[in-house]
Amino acid sequence: MSEKVAYTCEDHLITQQNRKEKAFLTAFEAEKPCLDNAHIVVNPYIINPLSALILFKTDKKVTATVTVHGKRNSREDITHTFAESTSHVIPVLCLYEGIETKVTVALSDGQSKTFQIQSEELPKDVCRCKNILTSMDYFGTNIMFLTPAGKNLPTGYDYKGDIRWLLTVNTMFDIKRLANGNIMTGSSRFCRMPYNATGLVELSLIGKIYKEYRMPGNYHHDHWEMEDGNILALTQDFRNSTVEDMIALLDRETGEVLRTWDFKDFLPQNVGGSGSQDAHDWFHNNALWYNKKNNSITLSGRHQDAVVNIDYDTSKLNWIIGDPEGWPQEMVDKYFFTPVGDVENFDWQYEQHACVVCPDGDIMCFDNGQYRAKVKEKYIKNRDNFSRGVRYRIDTDKMEIEQVWQYGKELGQQFFSPYISNVEYYDEGHYMIHSGGISAVDGYASDGLGAFMDPKDPSVELHSTTVEEKDGVVLYKMDVEGNFYRGEKLSPYHGGENLVLGEGRLVGNLDETPTFDTIPDVEEVNELPSSERQIAIEEDEDRFVFHGMFEHGSLAMVVLAGEKENRGYYLNTAAVSHLAMCSGAFLEKDDRQLKMNISKIGLSGKYEIKVIYNDKMYQTGITIYC
Template identity: 60%
Template sequence: MSYNIPKISYKRIDHLVTQQNASEAAFMKQFAEGEYYFDTPLVVVNPYLINPLAAVILFRTEQPVSITVTVKGKNSVANISKTFDTATEHVLPILGLYKECDNKVEIELSSGEKSEITITTGKLPELTQEVANIVTTPEYMDGMMMFVSAAGKSLPAGYDHNGDCRWTLAENFVFDMKRAANGNMLMGSYRYSRVPYHATGICEVTMAGKIIKEYRMPGNYHHDQFEMEDGNLLVLTQDFHRDTVEDMLVLLDRETGDILKSWDIRGLYPMNIGKSGSWSDHDWFHCNAVWYDKTTNSLSLSGRHQDIIINIDFETGELNWMLGDPEGWPEELVEKYFFTPVGDVENFDWQYEQHACVVCPDGDIMCFDNGHWRSKKKENYLKNKDNFSRGVRYRINTEKMEIEQVWQFGKERGQRFYSPYISNVEYYDEGHYMVHSGGIGYVDGMASELLLPAFLDPNDPTHEQHSVTVEIKDDVVMYEMHLPSQFYRAEKLHLYHDNDNMCLGEGKVLGSLDVTPEFDTVAEAEELSIAPSEWHEITITEEEDRFTFAGRFEKGCLLMLCLENGEESHNYYISTTARPALAMCVGSFMEADDRRVSLNVSKHGFSGTFKLKVIIDEYKYDTGIHINVAE
């Protein structure tokens, strides 16, 4: 539902889970009521509305048979095949189609019969990026694809060994993508919630694009998650009712979305020490990665704004060790928790503003060393053009509190591989690693000296954004992919999984949003019965669990949103003076016009029908919109 009130735009949208449930119900109803057999199947392209390179094929067979599906590639080594379990009713996800062509899909029954179906696809979503260059071999990739998660004006995508996009999502699912044990993907929700990039929660999504569950969280989701052996999820979050962010971790119940346990980084030690160049009192730690190590029953957490990886006990939350440059830290912390370099100390480098900490099977620690500033002292900060980023592996001895650098890749490439933010590493086996430098930015062909490449202007021909993904085996580069945009992380996966199926049945939205903080004092304003000026371009988007107010306002003006129902009112202050963004890890939500602001208001915590009014400086305007809240 949508309509226009003079000078105000309003629309009501269903959650994507609701839309997908309706889509699945429609094609399953069509299948149930129709005569669809091996030679006359039902074919539905983009069955869950957000993966244009996926389809579903539905048909019946008289006898139980298994089915092998092969999506024909541009050559035989680009074929993608999957065998599905024995049944008489077959609902088959078709993955790995090419854009804008008549894809040939072979279906073979275990009884020996074959047929070929043509599936026609359209254009990719506008923000899905094409590979600029790729160097590898099909033998090395062995049917696997490289998936990337969006950080700039781009979308999640997966590319085969030729660099062809064979998978994408049309919605901006953010931050990390990890495959769960059941074959589905875990990724940040497509629903932006709070400045600068926090999402409502995390989603479990099939490769066909179906959201099985969205786990909403009161403190929202950012950066990373980790699946435990029992299926429950470690998720990075925060508490928006205090003055710091990105300094909490919770354990989510996989079935209910309930929070089972939480850890608070704030309180482990003083916040105003060990500062990186991007430190702020609001975002003092900036936790961007979590890793659970079963051997030590501990959690490793990457704190970008203190150039530190910390390790805490899973049960007690107590600090075990701290990995980073000890310069500027209090002596009592250094003596108790920090490591001393050993081995080839002349070639040893600490990591700075790192991302993606990984615990190797032998206890070594890997991370992406962004190298931003590459010093704890301002007078020693490096220019970006003189800096480097790299993947690095450290060997730590927690008894002797010693550290040795045993491997690195990227320093030798200098500024051409330099990412001051985002990026990740992967450990595959001894000597076999992936290093993804996802935030490379150039101005006039040199590393940008802007604080973050997210602020580069895509319309300026002298500004360039890149990501480079490299895999190294026994010190030989086996894979290298260049993309003309910035991507948060990369992950190499098979498109199909052993457990792949359609996961039929209604998707669920679990957990809850928080109660949006209100403002105690309402500004005095002359009340008008008219709507604000069209210049503000106000839009109101209502969803099942929240609504979003957005518009354009001059910097520094007083802006408040008021919900009124008789004597009951709820009032929200909206800042029109942006907080400096020292860590824009996902720029997907950035507005081209910095006068545009928005506020997402959760419906959690109250109920009723409310008039929506807005205070702009000295006047209170009636938008004419009513918001219905049913708890």
């Protein structure tokens, strides 16, 4: 460690959780407490300060019912019964912040005990609910989970807007509940800009991570649990010149990539582009949906203003929903739909998110509406635009499309979100619409994305609005501070089993970080880089992340000087403009601040870390062992 180069080495969060679980279980097994003197562990898995475990033994098998009492009345109580056991490890979810929460455990043999559990404090900058309109009769004890689109955190709100769930690590993109009751979401670990994480994590709502699925092409945006448990996940191949245009099928147990789909095999890259398209991010896949009925995958391509459907087995293109302007006529004739019905009120979707296949085959999405045209001369200013949830009815025999529902157009710029957001289908006429990227400057919809804006600027307002509508009546509306990627309503508890214990695992693999062909022949000096370079190195079990500040256009490289080899990793100091930023978790305030993830795959032995800046190679004083 030096004053100029910061270095940290930390075990992976899974390792930290394994160690903590082993410690409290060892104490539990040694003491074998009964219900009256049960062990209570607050925030047992480090990352959920509004959770606890109650651990106790019973002489015979009994069921245990936990009640997390509401702070206002008994209608707010969250109650769940666990399966019979003699060894009870009861997860307590949805503690209130800042006060003691009354929690009762009642056993089927008549025993009962009430505890007062004080939660840990939440981070000071959590995003608060600004306004909520709903009722206990409608929303009950469900929690609205919002996933972050910036430096904010995954947060869950009850029917009053109180924060009842929070993770203190920035897991990203969608949360989905798995068949076993756990949730799956993106890892919080940085891998590549702008928002590629190492992979997916499966965890319980209490915060225990069971697996991290590392992916060679990293993870972004969305995933899907197949019937056999395997996982479809959005990814890319960084050996190519394009991104966000692949799906990987992951083995649920091992994380092995079983199969991939490359969108360039069934779509052209240089046609039908949205206002945010470039050659690198030509499709920008932000959602997928598997439909067992016809064995197809539906995809949302933001940068082609297109919802696309392909055959799962053959990758054959079936159809495209979107404005056909700019597409080849032969594709328009074969794959696009013709509007029917109330065509005067029909609108195509633009730069959409979150495609959903309804039970009857209708297609829903969140129509962000960014630009709302295919030709630059027709682009609409954000302050004059609208976003909405929309449902289309498609006839694939006649290739006709009818707009059968929408919510949001009538709200104009106040509901406009140029990025992120989602919709959910609950039942016929019962939907959720989450506009997660609302941003305004001086009261008008901003021209930029919220992820690039400074929430501390008094002229800037960032918020998210989540609405649930049933048969045309709004029964839930919540406005919260900050932009949030998606919303997902879930009950806190699921299934009757006790918490599954045991060591979490890292599965799958990262790719081997590519090296630069040659290391420049520059003068090596026995000194540290200037403090202006702000060099920092973060190491964990399978990689390290290099941070530094470099002027645009300068020569910069990380060099690993080994006993048997030297490896050079080029740092791109060119100014980069991002047309999409669905999560700003990894963004820096100064675009000269760079970071690079270097996988330990392919490394062996001891390496000294050095830095080339312009015409000199500097020491860092840091050595890693692989």
